[in-house]
Amino acid sequence: VDDVRIGKDLDTSPDPPPTGPLRGLLALELADPAAGSEIGVAFCGKLLGDLGATVIKLEPPHPSGEAGANGPDDLAAASETARRLFLDANKQSVALDISTEAGRTLFEGFVARADVLAHNLRSSDATRLDLTAERLQALNPRLVLTAITPFGQFGPYADYKAHAINIAAIAAILYRIGDPRRHPITTPFDRSHYWGGLNGAAATMVALMSRLRSGEGQVVDISSAECMMSFLNHSVYIAGWLQTGVFPTRAGRRLRGAYPWVIMPCKDGHMFLLALQEEQWQRFLAVLGNPEWARSDRYKDRLKVGHEYPEEVDALLRPWFAERTRAELWELLRRHRIPFQPILNVREALESAHLEERGFLRELVHPEHGPLRHPGPFASFSRTPAAIRTPAPAPGQDTERVSATLVGLEEPDSLQQDRAGAVREEGRR
Amino acid sequence: MTMNGQAPALPLEGIRVMDFGQVVAGPVLGHVLADMGAEVIHVSSAARPTPDLFRADYPAWIRAQGLLRNRLSVTINLRAERGRELARQLAAHCDVLTENFAPGVMARLGLDYASLSALNPGLVMISMSAPGQTGPLRDMVAYGPAVNALDGLYSQVGYEDGELAAPVSDDDHPSGIMGVLAVLSALYWRAQSGEGQYIDLAFWEGLSQFLGHSYLESQLTGCIPGPRGNAHPSMYPHDVYPCLGEDAWLSLAVGSEDEWKALCTALGRPHWGDDPRFASAAGRRAASAEIDAWISDWTKTRYAYDAMAELQAAGVAATPVLSIPGVFADPHDLERRTSVNVSTPSLDRHQVFNGIPWHLSRTPGGLRLPPPRPGEHNRRVFVGILGLTDEEVSALESDGVLA
Numbered sequence: 001v002d003d004v005r006i007g008k009d010l011d012t013s014p015d016p017p018p019t020g021p022l023r024g025l026l027a028l029e030l031a032d033p034a035a036g037s038e039i040g041v042a043f044c045g046k047l048l049g050d051l052g053a054t055v056i057k058l059e060p061p062h063p064s065g066e067a068g069a070n071g072p073d074d075l076a077a078a079s080e081t082a083r084r085l086f087l088d089a090n091k092q093s094v095a096l097d098i099s100t101e102a103g104r105t106l107f108e109g110f111v112a113r114a115d116v117l118a119h120n121l122r123s124s125d126a127t128r129l130d131l132t133a134e135r136l137q138a139l140n141p142r143l144v145l146t147a148i149t150p151f152g153q154f155g156p157y158a159d160y161k162a163h164a165i166n167i168a169a170i171a172a173i174l175y176r177i178g179d180p181r182r183h184p185i186t187t188p189f190d191r192s193h194y195w196g197g198l199n200g201a202a203a204t205m206v207a208l209m210s211r212l213r214s215g216e217g218q219v220v221d222i223s224s225a226e227c228m229m230s231f232l233n234h235s236v237y238i239a240g241w242l243q244t245g246v247f248p249t250r251a252g253r254r255l256r257g258a259y260p261w262v263i264m265p266c267k268d269g270h271m272f273l274l275a276l277q278e279e280q281w282q283r284f285l286a287v288l289g290n291p292e293w294a295r296s297d298r299y300k301d302r303l304k305v306g307h308e309y310p311e312e313v314d315a316l317l318r319p320w321f322a323e324r325t326r327a328e329l330w331e332l333l334r335r336h337r338i339p340f341q342p343i344l345n346v347r348e349a350l351e352s353a354h355l356e357e358r359g360f361l362r363e364l365v366h367p368e369h370g371p372l373r374h375p376g377p378f379a380s381f382s383r384t385p386a387a388i389r390t391p392a393p394a395p396g397q398d399t400e401r402v403s404a405t406l407v408g409l410e411e412p413d414s415l416q417q418d419r420a421g422a423v424r425e426e427g428r429r
Numbered sequence: 430m431t432m433n434g435q436a437p438a439l440p441l442e443g444i445r446v447m448d449f450g451q452v453v454a455g456p457v458l459g460h461v462l463a464d465m466g467a468e469v470i471h472v473s474s475a476a477r478p479t480p481d482l483f484r485a486d487y488p489a490w491i492r493a494q495g496l497l498r499n500r501l502s503v504t505i506n507l508r509a510e511r512g513r514e515l516a517r518q519l520a521a522h523c524d525v526l527t528e529n530f531a532p533g534v535m536a537r538l539g540l541d542y543a544s545l546s547a548l549n550p551g552l553v554m555i556s557m558s559a560p561g562q563t564g565p566l567r568d569m570v571a572y573g574p575a576v577n578a579l580d581g582l583y584s585q586v587g588y589e590d591g592e593l594a595a596p597v598s599d600d601d602h603p604s605g606i607m608g609v610l611a612v613l614s615a616l617y618w619r620a621q622s623g624e625g626q627y628i629d630l631a632f633w634e635g636l637s638q639f640l641g642h643s644y645l646e647s648q649l650t651g652c653i654p655g656p657r658g659n660a661h662p663s664m665y666p667h668d669v670y671p672c673l674g675e676d677a678w679l680s681l682a683v684g685s686e687d688e689w690k691a692l693c694t695a696l697g698r699p700h701w702g703d704d705p706r707f708a709s710a711a712g713r714r715a716a717s718a719e720i721d722a723w724i725s726d727w728t729k730t731r732y733a734y735d736a737m738a739e740l741q742a743a744g745v746a747a748t749p750v751l752s753i754p755g756v757f758a759d760p761h762d763l764e765r766r767t768s769v770n771v772s773t774p775s776l777d778r779h780q781v782f783n784g785i786p787w788h789l790s791r792t793p794g795g796l797r798l799p800p801p802r803p804g805e806h807n808r809r810v811f812v813g814i815l816g817l818t819d820e821e822v823s824a825l826e827s828d829g830v831l832a
Contacts, residue, residue: 021615021618021626025617033685043638047610051614076662076663076710078646078662079646079662081649083642083645083646086641086644087642151761152788154788155761155764157741160737160748161744163682163746165659165667165682169669169678169680169748169750170751170759171751174678174680174750175752177586177595177596178594179592182588183659184669184678184750185586186659187582189585189639190642191639194639195599195603198610198638199606199787201610202609202787205610205617206789207792208613209444209613209616209617210441210789210791212617218789218791218792219790220788220789222786222788226765227786229756229768229786230602231599232756232783247753249752254595261574263583272583274572274575276572280570334570337568338570339569341575343578343584344579344584345581346643346654348581349581352579353565354566354633358563358634360631360634372645372648373648374641375638375640377634378630378634379607379611379631380628380629380631381611381614381626382542382627382628383624383625383626384626
């Protein structure tokens with residue numbers, strides 16, 4: 001019982017063909033707008049698609065997403081378009097209304113052929129739509145069914161609604177961001193959903209590895225909130241609390257801990273100062289010319305400084321930073337192996353010569369929006385390069401072709417051979 | 430590995446990993462693979478102590494114990510040629526090798542992919558670093574949070590008036606999870622082809638994925654986004670509101686027309702649900718003072734948990750802003766075992782570990798082993814896998830090679 005396909009597959013991808021390690025894998029993406037955000041599922045699909053999987057986005061009959069439901073708005077429209085351009089590159093789009101009999105039949109045909117179905121249905125949504133795990137696994141016992149929702153498939157909040165800010169709030173992220181005298185603020189860009197999508201993709205791969213041996217699919221239940229909390233236990237945020245019983249609140253431009261962990265203004269913006277190792281801090285003091293104050297006992301214990309009077313050292317450093325630009329500072333500090341970095345805006349980030357030389361930034365020409373620079377795949381693979389190949393599809397543009405390939409045609413001979421063919425067993429030499 | 434048609438409860442059983450992980454991102458990668466059943470051998474050395482990055486701050490044992498669970502531990506002195514030779518031999522018996530040293534360190538030790546793949550062509554090796562293994566900034570020193578300064582995140586976290594705020598450092602952990610995704614994808618490919626390969630994961634590039642939408646938006650609009658408080662481009666309300674108690678807040682977001690109507694009904698102004706002025710997020714944003722005062726007046730008389738229950742029952746997305754102690758007492762988190770209490774003889778005190786946040790129906794993985802002592806498994810590994818004798822291992826330990 002082995003399920004890896006060799007050679008030709010059910011590939012419906014347009015040119016250029018995928019080169020990544022998951023080529024040959026067929027993943028479906030189903031997002032029900034009523035169930036909450038589709039971003040987690042879309043990011044999961046994006047990661048699998050960049051890795052070479054054929055990813056088919058099943059589009060609901062009405063416009064999906066929060067902007068559509070909230071009415072027309074230029075700001076919202078640009079944001080939604082941008083999100084789609086980023087998250088849906090490499091995907092194919094099929095318009096499909098599962099509430100109709102024809103749509104349902106087509107959907108079930110897809111499910112029967114797919115390796116993965118990623119969705120955002122809460123368990124009550126799945127029941128309402130007759131898309132329960134039992135129902136889908138009966139169509140295809142090898143299916144890996146990955147649910148990415150704010151709170152997961154069980155637990156007292158399983159039917160609750162949450163947008164990204166609500167997820168970050170209950171995951172204790174907001175509590176730590178902002179000025180202590182002002183209200184907490186969230187981390188932007190719907191980051192919580194990205195956490196869920198990333199964990200969903202990685203957990204899907206675990207299930208696929210398991211399927212190599214068992215031949216059986218399974219249900220993967222991902223709660224974005226739970227994933228976002230999962231880093232807390234080994235983070236600096238919890239360590240001090242466990243040790244001292246005191247849990248620090250938000251601290252504005254800094255994190256309370258060994259000095260420095262702080263955002264520092266400079267001539268043309270801000271630098272981010274963080275030095276975890278004493279040697280790094282000593283090298284920085286040497287660059288400053290080992291000033292008198294640094295030799296004072298008051299400023300030798302960086303932990304004490306960081307917890308009790310970090311503002312004093314901020315004030316001592318501020319004039320030196322204020323005279324210099326980010327570019328000057330970055331160049332100088334890097335030369336001395338001091339890990340302070342400039343705070344770049346998104347345009348500057350996209351102009352990085354380093355990322356350019358690594359070939360990370362890739363231009364894709366979108367038929368409607370023209371040439372746009374995309375971030376490349378999250379990792380470089382020496383033998384099976386992941387790639388950003390095709391721009392985001394228009395909703396439903398691939399409906400006919402994909403339907404014919406996956407459901408309308410006889411199973412190609414090559415596929416039958418692949419399924420039957422013995423494949424090297426995964427194992428140790 | 431058996432092929433009896435039964436899925437093991439540990440989905441990665443039979444995969445052997447040599448784990449040079451240090452600090453956070455590398456150990457996260459190792460601990461997730463180990464939770465899922467891989468045999469993960471963590472390599473450390475007393476002779477080259479991993480810089481104890483938090484020695485000035487938080488005790489390393491807190492961090493290490495959670496991150497190193499389910500591991501085997503060996504100690505190898507990589508400064509000794511015999512130590513490097515044993516490391517190479519062990520790598521020849523592994524499916525995966527993970528490391529997150531600075532670029533170039535593994536090559537200096539003769540443990541680069543070219544050397545190791547010559548011994549073990551099926552090896553999947555991943556190197557993780559902030560800048561990646563190539564490029565003009567390859568030698569840059571940068572911790573996870575600093576990567577988020579470079580990728581554009583920090584420039585957008587703060588209040589609408591321009592005051593920046595340091596975000597929570599949620600960078601190393603997702604980088605480690607990206608490592609898991611990359612390694613398993615390469616193993617999946619190897620199952621078809623027999624081919625190993627090398628993966629260069631730059632945290633800078635990995636964390637940029639979380640900002641892709643912002644990069645494209647700035648190209649479409651020509652605008653450079655700055656800090657925006659809790660504002661969301663397509664939702665209003667989308668903010669936190671004060672509740673009963675000290676520094677107590679409720680997060681509340683309205684993502685659709687239905688949710689707006691539900692909010693209006695729950696807060697006793699159902700007619701606002703049909704008011705054309707408020708039919709879109711933009712319309713509501715234009716009346717923000719009026720709307721925010723109305724919501725705050727309601728939340729101020731309630732505890733955040735009560736407000737959540739009331740609003741969720743009405744179909745409104747609202748949650749309390751929890752502190753970390755709050756997370757550990759939350760009923761939902763308790764039921765999903767988001768964190769677990771661990772108490773074993775090898776731990777010097779009661780510990781709180783992460784649970785396994787991925788719930789796989791057939792092969793859930795599990796917490797099997799407490800974090801090891803350094804070198805606890807030298808015999809098991811060097812005798813059991815490399816075929817050395819007990820005496821040889823003892824001699825290597827006393828010679829400072831396995832140390």
